[in-house]
Amino acid sequence: xxxxxxxxxxxxxxxxxxxxxxxxxxxxxxxxxxxxxxxxxxxxxxxxxxxxxxxxxxxxxxxxxxxxxxxxxxxxxxxxxxxxxxxxxxxxxxxxxxxxxxxxxxxxxxxxxx
Amino acid sequence: xxxxxxxxxxxxxxxxxxxxxxxxxxxxxxxxxxxxxxxxxxxxxxxxxxxxxxxxxxxxxxxxxxxxxxxxxxxxxxxxxxxxxxxxxxxxxxxxxxxxxxxxxxxxxxxxxxxx
Numbered sequence: 001x002x003x004x005x006x007x008x009x010x011x012x013x014x015x016x017x018x019x020x021x022x023x024x025x026x027x028x029x030x031x032x033x034x035x036x037x038x039x040x041x042x043x044x045x046x047x048x049x050x051x052x053x054x055x056x057x058x059x060x061x062x063x064x065x066x067x068x069x070x071x072x073x074x075x076x077x078x079x080x081x082x083x084x085x086x087x088x089x090x091x092x093x094x095x096x097x098x099x100x101x102x103x104x105x106x107x108x109x110x111x112x113x114x
Numbered sequence: 115x116x117x118x119x120x121x122x123x124x125x126x127x128x129x130x131x132x133x134x135x136x137x138x139x140x141x142x143x144x145x146x147x148x149x150x151x152x153x154x155x156x157x158x159x160x161x162x163x164x165x166x167x168x169x170x171x172x173x174x175x176x177x178x179x180x181x182x183x184x185x186x187x188x189x190x191x192x193x194x195x196x197x198x199x200x201x202x203x204x205x206x207x208x209x210x211x212x213x214x215x216x217x218x219x220x221x222x223x224x225x226x227x228x229x230x
Contacts, residue, residue, distance in 0.1 A: 002158070031214065033217065033218075035218075042220060042222050042223070043205065043207075043218075043220035043223075044220075045217040045218060045219070048215065048216070048217060050214045050215070055214055055215040055216075056215040056216065056217050058217060088157060090159060092159075092218075096214060097213070097214030097215060097216060098211055098212075098213065098214060098216055099146070099147040099209035099210065099211050099216040099218075100147065100166065100211060102149075102161065102164050103149075103161070103209075103218060104161065105151075105158065105159040105161075106158075107157065107158045108157055108158065108159075110157070
């Protein structure tokens, strides 16, 4: 157990729907990251939050949004889902945002869009 | 822009063979971090090593060793006496240091298959 908790582990939904993925960071960590792993794009950075504020943004689609709450958990919202959104979504956390702290990954949420 | 290249898509070895996974990176930063992660068939990402750009000392951890060479922008990973449990996809990644903002840029991964 890495200490980073992601729920749900698996999600199957239909095209056009909206889903929310949840991440609880490791105890004490202030920063949360979201990554998408798909067969065609590989592992791609989506977005980073630090203590509730957005800090860095990657190639995140406009249909996707995220936030970090005061208790530091984070949610990734995916809307108007398409077949191509099927992927493994990882959350990672670290103490204070910098690479020097390393990154601890959760076990991921596997999203299947049918 | 940062880039990580893992040219080896898939490697197959027989147990007890040594195997080296290559990683070449590109960055304009003078301060950066390099990482290796393992992704077993179960899917999670397991941290193996972090190395900063100022530390070119090679590292050995059990059967694992890493060779960091700034001159060639490479951070190669060697498994000595491979075992079936080493079968996984291995990712090399790069992260720049910009205060509280950071992200990992991953390579495309190398799938290692170790057979008996």
